[in-house]
Amino acid sequence: xxxxxxxxxxxxxxxxxxxxxxxxxxxxxxxxxxxxxxxxxxxxxxxxxxxxxxxxxxxxxxxxxxxxxxxxxxxxxxxxxxxxxxxxxxxxxxxxxxxxxxxxxxxxxxxxxxxxxxxxxxxxxxxxxxxxxxxxxxxxxxxxxxxxxxxxxxxxxxxxxxxxxxxxxxxxxxxxxxxxxxxxxxxxxxxxxxxxxxxxxxxxxxxxxxxxxxxxxxxxxxxxxxxxxxxxxxxxxxxxxxxxxxxxxxxxxxxxxxxxxxxxxxxxxxxxxx
Amino acid sequence: xxxxxxxxxxxxxxxxxxxxxxxxxxxxxxxxxxxxxxxxxxxxxxxxxxxxxxxxxxxxxxxxxxxxxxxxxxxxxxxxxxxxxxxxxxxxxxxxxxxxxxxxxxxxxxxxxxxxxxxxxxxxxxxxxxxxxxxxxxxxxxxxxxxxxxxxxxxxxxxxxxxxxxxxxxxxxxxxxxxxxxxxxxxxxxxxxxxxxxxxxxxxxxxxxxxxxxxxxxxxxxxxxxxxxxxxxxxxxxxxxxxxxxxxxxxxxxxxxxxxxxxxxxxxxxxxxxxxxxxxxxxxxxxxxxxxxxxxxxxxxxxxxxxxxxxxxxxxxxxxxxxxxxxxxxxxxxxxxxxxxxxx
Numbered sequence: 001x002x003x004x005x006x007x008x009x010x011x012x013x014x015x016x017x018x019x020x021x022x023x024x025x026x027x028x029x030x031x032x033x034x035x036x037x038x039x040x041x042x043x044x045x046x047x048x049x050x051x052x053x054x055x056x057x058x059x060x061x062x063x064x065x066x067x068x069x070x071x072x073x074x075x076x077x078x079x080x081x082x083x084x085x086x087x088x089x090x091x092x093x094x095x096x097x098x099x100x101x102x103x104x105x106x107x108x109x110x111x112x113x114x115x116x117x118x119x120x121x122x123x124x125x126x127x128x129x130x131x132x133x134x135x136x137x138x139x140x141x142x143x144x145x146x147x148x149x150x151x152x153x154x155x156x157x158x159x160x161x162x163x164x165x166x167x168x169x170x171x172x173x174x175x176x177x178x179x180x181x182x183x184x185x186x187x188x189x190x191x192x193x194x195x196x197x198x199x200x201x202x203x204x205x206x207x208x209x210x211x212x213x214x215x216x217x218x219x220x221x222x223x224x225x226x227x228x229x230x231x232x233x234x235x236x237x238x239x240x241x242x243x244x245x246x247x248x249x250x251x252x253x254x255x256x257x258x259x260x261x262x263x264x265x266x267x268x269x270x271x272x273x274x
Numbered sequence: 275x276x277x278x279x280x281x282x283x284x285x286x287x288x289x290x291x292x293x294x295x296x297x298x299x300x301x302x303x304x305x306x307x308x309x310x311x312x313x314x315x316x317x318x319x320x321x322x323x324x325x326x327x328x329x330x331x332x333x334x335x336x337x338x339x340x341x342x343x344x345x346x347x348x349x350x351x352x353x354x355x356x357x358x359x360x361x362x363x364x365x366x367x368x369x370x371x372x373x374x375x376x377x378x379x380x381x382x383x384x385x386x387x388x389x390x391x392x393x394x395x396x397x398x399x400x401x402x403x404x405x406x407x408x409x410x411x412x413x414x415x416x417x418x419x420x421x422x423x424x425x426x427x428x429x430x431x432x433x434x435x436x437x438x439x440x441x442x443x444x445x446x447x448x449x450x451x452x453x454x455x456x457x458x459x460x461x462x463x464x465x466x467x468x469x470x471x472x473x474x475x476x477x478x479x480x481x482x483x484x485x486x487x488x489x490x491x492x493x494x495x496x497x498x499x500x501x502x503x504x505x506x507x508x509x510x511x512x513x514x515x516x517x518x519x520x521x522x523x524x525x526x527x528x529x530x531x532x533x534x535x536x537x538x539x540x541x542x543x544x545x546x547x548x549x550x551x552x553x554x555x556x557x558x559x560x561x562x563x564x565x566x567x568x569x570x571x572x573x574x575x576x577x578x579x580x581x582x583x584x585x586x587x588x589x590x591x592x593x594x595x596x597x598x599x600x601x602x603x604x605x606x607x608x609x610x611x612x613x614x615x616x617x618x
Contacts, residue, residue, distance in 0.1 A: 048368075052363060055362045055363055055371075055375055056363055058355065058359040058362055058375070058378055058379075059352075059355040059356045059359035059378070059590065059594070060359075060590065060593070060594040060597075061594065061598065062594070062597070062598020062599075062601035062602060063598060063601070063602055064352065064382055064385060064386055064389075065386070066598075066601070067355075067382050068379055068382050068383060068386070071375055071376075071378065071379040071382070072379065074375055075372060075375050075376055075379065078368060078371055078372045078375065079372060081368065082368045082369075082372070085368075091368055092367050092368055095367075095368055096366075096367070115597075116598065116601050168608070169604060169605050169608040170601070170604050170608075172608055172611065173603070173604025173605065173607045173608045174600070174603055174604045174607045176600050176603075176604070177600055177601070177603070177604030177607075180600070261363050261364055262363060262364065264364055265364060265365075265366040265424055266366050266367075269482065269484055269485070271482055272366075272481055272482050272484065272485050273477065273481060274366035274367050274370055274424070274474075274477055274481075
């Protein structure tokens with residue numbers, strides 16, 4: 001056996017105070033697997049875009065208590081996005097330096113806030129889906145994804161409940177609020193099929209036990225949504241022709257404007273560190 | 275009879291401390307309608323640093339002064355969400371975005387506990403909000419200045435929250451119990467806010483030329499308005515003496531302002547930034563800085579509602595309230611339906 005170079009005392013000293021960021025190879029393991037990177041971007045992009053949308057409400061909500069709860073949800077979502085995008089690569093690089101075609105979020109989350117009913121319709125439809133997804137994703141064979149989902153599922157359970165409460169309150173409130181709530185749901189309804197789309201990338205990850213097949217909980221989802229709408233005395237909107245494409249980078253017109261605002265500083269000052 | 279008739283003195287004067295810059299009439303009772311024994315007992319309790327609680331007897335003028343001070347403080351928190359909220363969607367990193375969102379959410383929370391504290395004095399939140407929207411109630415002058423660049427978010431945390439802390443720390447020992455307890459919670463969060471602001475400034479001061487320029491420009495614009503936050507000089511602050519006796523206020527405007535300058539100037543030096551005051555110099559004898567004359571004309575103009583973005587701030591608050599009316603109505607209607615169902 002060849003002899004190894006001696007580890008000198010000063011090297012030992014330096015090793016003691018050297019920076020240490022977690023387990024060997026943990027930071028980059030997922031980044032070598034394009035399918036996992038893609039999946040983490042989908043999860044992270046959904047959370048970030050919706051968090052960005054909700055933060056537009058800050059200071060302008062119908063009541064102070066509502067302002068606080070919207071900010072709280074936004075904060076949770078930005079945290080989730082930071083974690084998932086961190087699994088896909090450099091989270092800030094991904095958030096601030098990708099253009100529309102490279103974003104993998106669904107259409108639902110990029111929809112404008114509209115009035116408070118439209119915001120709550122979007123939140124209710126998304127958080128219910130996200131809750132069911134994360135609940136299952138906590139059992140992913142990818143430990144890192146499982147850990148992020150397990151932590152976030154508690155936050156999302158609260159988002160789901162809060163949004164459902166508002167759907168019921170507005171649906172079974174005044175004539176005006178019921179009309180607005182129905183319009184908000186109608187606006188969002190065409191984006192639901194995208195949440196349950198199973199493309200090749202996702203199928204491959206489902207086969208490996210990494211991703212969750214959303215179709216496995218579609219019936220539960222429809223039932224849960226229907227139960228809340230019934231309590232809200234709202235009719236389930238008729239099916240609309242599905243709008244797909246977000247996961248492949250094909251988005252609404254709204255996303256480009258959202259990105260222009262969100263990315264303006266890092267893009268204007270590419271050399272700056274903030 | 276407990277009611278005191280009050281009358282305005284001929285000319286308008288200003289009571290103003292941090293967050294309470296109302297153009298107020300100097301009120302004084304014209305009839306000694308309050309039982310002198312009660313007044314005396316009240317004064318003795320306050321002098322002994324006891325807390326006054328909502329159910330305790332208190333002079334009407336004490337109640338009114340407190341409602342004005344606490345509601346203005348609450349309004350300042352709520353209006354103060356706007357200049358910073360202006361940058362949440364444009365924060366330059368995910369971490370900065372999360373911190374700023376949490377900070378602005380804290381401000382909203384402070385508004386909430388302050389409104390609750392004011393409600394214990396018998397004024398409803400609706401009345402207070404209405405007074406804000408009609409322009410009758412005031413809020414801190416500082417929030418009538420625009421946030422132009424990201425550096426303004428750093429400067430607000432560093433200077434504006436820094437100035438607020440100076441004023442709020444002594445208010446933790448203010449004589450009215452619910453206000454004092456609200457301030458304990460507020461102060462804990464404010465020191466985190468100030469640190470995050472200063473941290474933004476450090477990053478900018480160590481950054482590119484463009485970032486340094488932003489930082490210096492923000493200091494140039496926010497320095498004087500921050501000094502104005504402490505209110506008019508003591509010799510022109512007629513209600514200070516009474517408020518100090520009542521332990522509603524614990525240090526004078528000028529004392530607090532001096533403290534702020536003494537602490538902040540070395541922080542600016544550490545950042546390599548220049549305080550925009552050629553008259554600023556260290557005074558060995560008093561052990562503090564001498565500084566230039568504040569433009570009180572500008573301060574009074576902002577108090578009158580003529581600040582650069584005063585119209586925008588009030589418009590945003592009124593619109594949020596008006597656009598949310600149907601939501602609040604729906605929530606009330608739903609609650610009534612549930613109550614009726616439960617009763618049936």
